[in-house]
Amino acid sequence: MQQYQRDFIQLALDHQVLCFGDFILKSGRQSPYFFNAGRFHTGAALAALGHAYAEAIIASGTEFDVIFGPAYKGIPLGAVTAVALAQKGIDKPFCYNRKEAKDHGEGGTLVGAPLNGKVLIIDDVITAGTAVREVMQIIDSHGAEAAGVVIGLNRQEKASEDCEFSAIQQVERQYNIPVISIVQLDNVISFLEQESQDSETLQKIVNYRQRYGVSGQ
Ligand SMILES: O=P(O)(O)OC[C@H]1O[C@H](OP(=O)(O)OP(=O)(O)O)[C@H](O)[C@@H]1O
Numbered sequence: 640m641q642q643y644q645r646d647f648i649q650l651a652l653d654h655q656v657l658c659f660g661d662f663i664l665k666s667g668r669q670s671p672y673f674f675n676a677g678r679f680h681t682g683a684a685l686a687a688l689g690h691a692y693a694e695a696i697i698a699s700g701t702e703f704d705v706i707f708g709p710a711y712k713g714i715p716l717g718a719v720t721a722v723a724l725a726q727k728g729i730d731k732p733f734c735y736n737r738k739e740a741k742d743h744g745e746g747g748t749l750v751g752a753p754l755n756g757k758v759l760i761i762d763d764v765i766t767a768g769t770a771v772r773e774v775m776q777i778i779d780s781h782g783a784e785a786a787g788v789v790i791g792l793n794r795q796e797k798a799s800e801d802c803e804f805s806a807i808q809q810v811e812r813q814y815n816i817p818v819i820s821i822v823q824l825d826n827v828i829s830f831l832e833q834e835s836q837d838s839e840t841l842q843k844i845v846n847y848r849q850r851y852g853v854s855g856q
């Protein structure tokens with residue numbers, strides 16, 4: 640594991656973004672851990688977050704025209720990433736969506752820059768891949784093209800229980816785009832093995848991974 644990945648996990652633990660307990664996911668899965676990006680809620684934490692996403696994007700070499708942050712938690716993630724990239728000399732347009740269309744004023748579901756060209760999607764996690772597929776439909780319906788997806792945590796989970804591939808592998812193959820993650824569950828488990836005394840929590844995560852996880856991405 641790289642130092643920037645250790646720093647990212649420590650940042651997430653410090654802000655209780657990475658938290659432990661009993662959580663129901665969008666997919667209906669019951670998880671002993673959760674990545675709640677909404678808890679990156681101070682100026683300094685958001686600045687660090689934007690920096691981490693920007694570094695991952697630059698390191699990947701992915702070319703894109705516009706940043707898209709899907710509602711809800713992808714919106715601030717996309718915004719802080721756009722700011723961090725601009726501070727590094729890469730000034731790109733930023734666009735996000737509403738979950739419910741606005742029927743007054745400017746109306747519609749998209750806010751910010753036009754959704755044109757190659758779109759880089761910024762989100763927090765991918766579990767079963769439902770959210771990212773919804774974004775693909777939005778991009779497609781605007782005649783744009785996906786350039787890639789950047790997430791904070793790759794949970795390394797199967798798209799469905801009877802599928803041998805991860806949700807991320809499926810997205811990469813189906814849309815022929817890279818999915819870039821700052822850390823993945825393997826990194827979190829290694830970090831906790833070294834730094835945490837809570838063997839019970841670690842065991843619950845390992846058990847969860849045996850049921851829903853894939854090896855590799
Ligand atoms: O890969 P999946 O199984 O789709 O799960 C991951 C998605 O679930 C959450 O979104 P959600 O819409 O629940 O939450 P938000 O409105 O808080 O962003 C999360 O932010 C990811 O976008």
Ligand SMILES: O=C(O)c1cc(=O)[nH]c(=O)[nH]1
Pocket residue numbers: 663664665666672673674675676763764765766767
């Ligand atoms: O799968 C989800 O719904 C999910 C998992 C997670 O760790 N964090 C989150 O915001 N959503």
